[in-house]
Amino acid sequence: MFELRLRTAGAVPDDAPVVLVPAFDAPVGSVAVLSVAADGPTRQRVVAVGLGDRDTCDPRRLRVASMTAGRALAAEPEVATTLPSVLGDTTAAILVVAEGFSVGRYRYRGGVDAELTLCLGSGTGGEPDAPEVARALEVAGTAAEAVEWVRRMVDTPPSDLTPAVFAERIAERASAAGVKCEIWSGDRLVAAGFGGTLGVGRGSAHPPCVVHLWTGAQATDPAPVLGLAGKGITFDAGGINLKRDPDEIAWMKSDMAAAAAVVAAVCAAARLGSVRAVHAVLPLAENLPGPGSLLPGDVVIHPDGSSTEVLDTDNEGRLVLADAISFLVGEGVDGVIDVGTLTDGGGVGHLLWGCWGTSDRLIADLLAAGDRVGDAGWHLPLREEYAELFASPVADRSNRARDVPDIGLTAATFLSRFPRGVPWAHIDNGGTAYLGADLPPWAAGPTGSPTRALLELLLEPDATVYTQ
Ligand code: MN
Ligand code: MN
Numbered sequence: 001m002f003e004l005r006l007r008t009a010g011a012v013p014d015d016a017p018v019v020l021v022p023a024f025d026a027p028v029g030s031v032a033v034l035s036v037a038a039d040g041p042t043r044q045r046v047v048a049v050g051l052g053d054r055d056t057c058d059p060r061r062l063r064v065a066s067m068t069a070g071r072a073l074a075a076e077p078e079v080a081t082t083l084p085s086v087l088g089d090t091t092a093a094i095l096v097v098a099e100g101f102s103v104g105r106y107r108y109r110g111g112v113d114a115e116l117t118l119c120l121g122s123g124t125g126g127e128p129d130a131p132e133v134a135r136a137l138e139v140a141g142t143a144a145e146a147v148e149w150v151r152r153m154v155d156t157p158p159s160d161l162t163p164a165v166f167a168e169r170i171a172e173r174a175s176a177a178g179v180k181c182e183i184w185s186g187d188r189l190v191a192a193g194f195g196g197t198l199g200v201g202r203g204s205a206h207p208p209c210v211v212h213l214w215t216g217a218q219a220t221d222p223a224p225v226l227g228l229a230g231k232g233i234t235f236d237a238g239g240i241n242l243k244r245d246p247d248e249i250a251w252m253k254s255d256m257a258a259a260a261a262v263v264a265a266v267c268a269a270a271r272l273g274s275v276r277a278v279h280a281v282l283p284l285a286e287n288l289p290g291p292g293s294l295l296p297g298d299v300v301i302h303p304d305g306s307s308t309e310v311l312d313t314d315n316e317g318r319l320v321l322a323d324a325i326s327f328l329v330g331e332g333v334d335g336v337i338d339v340g341t342l343t344d345g346g347g348v349g350h351l352l353w354g355c356w357g358t359s360d361r362l363i364a365d366l367l368a369a370g371d372r373v374g375d376a377g378w379h380l381p382l383r384e385e386y387a388e389l390f391a392s393p394v395a396d397r398s399n400r401a402r403d404v405p406d407i408g409l410t411a412a413t414f415l416s417r418f419p420r421g422v423p424w425a426h427i428d429n430g431g432t433a434y435l436g437a438d439l440p441p442w443a444a445g446p447t448g449s450p451t452r453a454l455l456e457l458l459l460e461p462d463a464t465v466y467t468q
Pocket of ligand 1: 236317
């Protein structure tokens with residue numbers, strides 16, 4: 001794991017080996033080595049990153065340029081940059097550059113420790129020693145490290161990240177952040193009624209478990225508690241409905257990306273002093289065909305006592321999320337956000353997660369948070385009538401929509417039965433969590449989405465009471 005040290009300075013240090021500068025009117029994200037200054041104390045390379053048209057430059061474009069520069073300079077241990085100057089050295093610009101550059105540097109193998117010095121012009125918004133500059137660097141560093149942890153978890157070979165191992169990794173991270181953590185397995189899971197999760201894990205030699213994280217208010221504190229649920233399928237072979245497409249099954253180690261994102265956001269928020277009270281539930285399981293696997297036609301019972309007929313064992317994510325949502329609702333949370341790599345993310349591409357739900361306010365807050373930090377989503381509609389597609393003659397519902405393709409909308413429709421009046425938002429990060437090919441400024445592989453959006457929401461100062 002690389003460690004990036006961020007610091008600010010009033011001017012470019014003479015001994016900086018690499019100086020990263022903005023280049024207006026060059027294509028956004030283009031990178032060029034401009035010159036080598038050999039007359040200083042050390043050889044200094046000047047690297048320019050394109051920002052497009054000066055008049056329309058905004059934080060979003062600055063983030064893309066910073067990520068691209070981070071990626072291009074990933075092997076450099078020391079970089080100084082004047083990039084925040086393009087938006088007046090504001091704390092927002094400082095945060096965007098520090099975070100974007102750090103996120104862009106991610107490599108699963110061969111990351112190097114590095115120091116990024118942000119060179120701020122005098123007389124502008126960002127004085128190097130100002131407390132708000134220190135806070136921006138703290139948020140940027142913590143957020144970038146959270147995103148990196150998610151990507152590292154996703155990139156870990158699935159046999160090295162079984163449900164039990166993943167749970168341990170989560171517990172270590174929670175402990176370091178001062179977040180309370182419990183791991184439930186075996187009889188404890190049976191007693192809590194996590195029938196979907198137990199069912200999904202039945203075909204694997206590595207049994208399922210559920211991780212609980214708590215932050216914020218005590219039981220006696222009336223502050224609203226936000227419930228978070230994250231799908232943690234450490235490998236999804238599809239179960240008995242085995243995935244037959246080699247191009248699809250090849251990246252199914254990423255099916256735990258949502259659980260990792262929820263954990264990373266909750267722990268980072270705690271480190272940054274978030275006042276939000278959170279209860280997160282992460283069901284972890286391996287979905288394999290095996291002697292004990294769920295069979296199409298089996299019925300599982302969720303914590304709310306309702307039943308689901310499993311017509312397709314490859315629709316396992318909604319089974320474990322149904323457990324988590326119904327458990328959280330039973331615990332009396334005041335709002336629920338669930339996250340899962342369920343489908344292609346609602347068909348809105350690899351740069352937007354799909355979002356459905358019952359609380360326009362919660363969804364609006366989530367979308368605004370994601371937009372601010374370059375981890376954006378898109379609100380898609382639910383229609384009550386589609387629930388009929390899940391009718392089952394032997395259970396309260398089935399897990400596969402009848403006679404229509406299974407898409408983000410149908411997965412969200414299935415889940416919409418579980419919040420039972422509690423304000424709810426569902427994020428499908430199946431499009432954004434893992435890229436099969438480069439999509440600049442992102443490299444192929446895990447992105448960490450929607451960690452950054454969730455963290456931004458949790459850092460909002462008011463514990464909003466959401467309404468339907
Ligand atoms: Mn599946
Ligand atoms: Mn899956």
